[in-house]
Amino acid sequence: MAKTQYSFSHDPKLKNVATGFTIPIRSIRLSAGAGxxxxxxxxxxxxxxxxxxxxxxxxxxxPTGKVVGLF
Incomplete structure (x- = not known):
């Protein structure tokens, strides 16, 4: 993904604000706790x-006051 000041597309060779392109999504993940x-x-x-x-x-x-379970 090219996120530079020169290109807002998935392809760094496309300059400026390219139009007519689709961003290829490799995978979608679930953040169940965040929803x-x-x-x-x-x-x-x-x-x-x-x-x-x-x-x-x-x-x-x-019982002797020594810390246990830390790392």
Whole structure:
């Protein structure tokens, strides 16, 4: 996907505001928790989502006062 000041299309060779083109969508993903769909274009990568249980639930102190469960 070319998103430069010279081209607003999927093709960086098309200059200015090109018309009459379609953007090739590689995949559509669901963000169920957020409640929306989002398209993936070209070589776009995504970051992994968060787990269902926050990590701080696994952190605790043992009887000697030592922190356990942190990493």
């Amino acid at each position: 929306f769909l989002y398209p993936l274009l070209g070589d776009m990568q995504t970051m992994p989502g968060l787990g269902t249980r926050p990590g701080f639930w696994e952190v605790d102190l043992d």
